[in-house]
Amino acid sequence: MKETLQFTPVRMAEQFMESYRNHELYPTWHYENGCLLKALEELYIHTGEQKYFDYIRELMDNFIQEDGSIRLYAVEEYNLDQINQGKSLFLLLDKTGEEKYRKAADLLMVQLKGQPRTSEGGFWHKKIYPFQMWLDGLYMATPFLTQYGAFTGEEKWFDKAALQLLLVEKRTRDSRSGLLYHAWDESKEQRWSSGETGCSPHVWSRAMGWYVMAVVDTLDHLPVDHEQRGQIVGIFERVANALVHVQDQQSGLWPHLLDQPGRERNYLEASGTSMFVYALAKGVRKGYLSGKFKAIAEKGYQGLLLHLLQTDREGVLSLTQCNGGAGLGGTPYRDGSYEYYVTESIRINDPKSVAPFILAGVEMELYKPN
Template sequence: MKINLLAVKISFTVMFLLSSLNVLAQELVNDVTSPLHAMQPDYPIPYGAQSIQEVTATLDRVYNFLESKTASKLIDSKTNKEVVNLKNLDKNTVFEPGVFRLTSYEWGVTYGGMLLATEATGNSKYANYTNKRLKLIADIAPFYNKMLKKDKNYPSPIIQSLHPEALDDAGAVCAAMIKAQRAGLNADLKPLIDNFIAYISNKQFRLPDGTLARNRPQPNTLWLDDLFMSVPALAQMGKLTGDIKYFDDAVKQVRQFSERMFNNQNGLYMHGWVQSMEEHPQFHWARANGWAVMTLVELLEVLPKDHSGYKDVLNQLRAHIKGLVHYQDGTGFWHQLIDRNDTYLETSATAIYAYSITRAINRGYIDKAAYSPVAMLAWNAVSTKVNEKGHVEGTCVGTGMGFDPAFYYYRPIHVYAAHGYGPVMLAGAEIIMLLKNNDFEINDSSLQLKANK
């Protein structure tokens, strides 16, 4: 092979000249000639406060995707025709094809997120998404209850709601139904709500001291996730009925979970606690910590301020947020295992933290000047994960409990992991309310909350 020596000489000459120009540029720009502190950083995500229009555009991408891809009507599975007359329900009746389950706990979060988006924007389309689907569930419940009494194996598209077998089946959807009813939804949700609360209060396994627990993966196991799968529903029921027993149980769960599972040194919760273990391995899984901090803000929203547990819950929220903020990555995200920065950056947990921290700011639970930039950074990070199709990227799939790091490190992510969608709607809605009531500015290159509004 012949080598073109002239070409090689020219190449080296060009490289030398470019290097020389770069050195010259460095010498011409220095701390005397230019304000170097004003140089623009190479941020991996947008920096600064988004506009309300930008936040709304992100929510709309998610809404448009979900409205088109989640069921809102029934069909006959044999004919693929819509079942309009509810008198024609039978064994072949199913929800129209969709990519998410309407009765899952993840969709309970999504229903709540859509309701909050209407509250934040004034646009009824978001709440209509929730109301249309919850009304459909309520309308068909009497038929399937009747048939299941005759035949416990009768096919039903809402079997989880009629016969819950875990807190996952009950709590989040129940809380969303109560919120929708309080917001004025004209549907007979009461039988479903009462059924959910009866399961949470009387049927779910508990430890002798009343702490909600499971017998998997080990006997007498606490799952941090179960705070969210129970407490918001109990709190909403307390608000709906005025019966203090629901508030008492909600506060008891927060206290007793926290006594066992909250690390006061780092401000984080462990994911699981097994009664029989002499040592309690601490894996600080991000989404479980998200469910916990979300539980605290949801409880404070309706817990009477004169309740004996109000200050305890408020202090717990402040301690947890302080711990979480310490571990926020420079990108705005949090890691899959919060305190292990070699685990991947996870979207659903970041969205939950963005929502919870912003709601705590908006409700006056925490210092808004101190925490608003953190919340905005988190939202900016989350918004980069909502693609043009409205998919939420970077969300960890459903996750059990493990006691080794590999289990958490290598959990898959997927755009159809349902856990990401509701938190994005919640976070965006709460950020909009923060933007409506506060001004931000870039002061000496850093995002600051203006103090004069």
């Protein structure tokens, strides 16, 4: 059954809202919760449906205490992933005025103020990953920084956010393809890092998805007259052009590893494709990207609907070919090899894919083809 642009994001969101209450991550402070809440926030903004706001508040109030402390969160972990769920605090503060949400945002900023950094000021992805910048972390932290800057009027946070986006692009960009490697180790000590560049070996689709979503969401709050805004917009266009060259022409989808198209077991993947559709469509709608990317986003979204979205007899939607996760280092050690990436789990309706799929659907509804 082919889904339509008009109803797919709403149907998927409402189905997932109900089932997610039983998900293992629902009772934890976790970046995947933040992904879902971002999708619901966009639905709330563009539909005005109170149920989306109520769900966001319900989930967040499981953690935010009256004094602004956050249950199950520890500043001292210095883990950028733990910032992502905090993005919803600004919507809650705006709509309710409750002081606990401001205090919780201040608490997350305590972490970012003390986040360990590379010699150039780039945030370590986590304290346990010294001197490493991962593309994932840009989505987790930079939009929050600019939201906080806009809320407080403290312009220094705009500068910090811009620095992160520019620095990681400079350090991870492959000069031939224009694609960005998953991570960079300044120390070059990790087995996965190149002795020459410090970069990891492959271009993981979702990592680049995190980056382009970070860019497009950060630009929402970065002042128009910020001196590095034009550079960030220019980099966005350059990265978008690189993505066009690795889009599967037959299906419109993007492969799990962007630098290995057509290689055996390198499947066409849902989360990266959804993230690219969202970022490209939103980038065109808001004037950050050239209009030519509208057709690229449309092709990608139709690919998701035709090839990866399934509907059973009861009308239940299943988004297939969702990569379960990928990282570098740690225990057991993840070496960043091709074999490592293609043997990670493949799931159905994984939150890291469903959330950007909803975002992509909202954007395609906002910017329908002429």
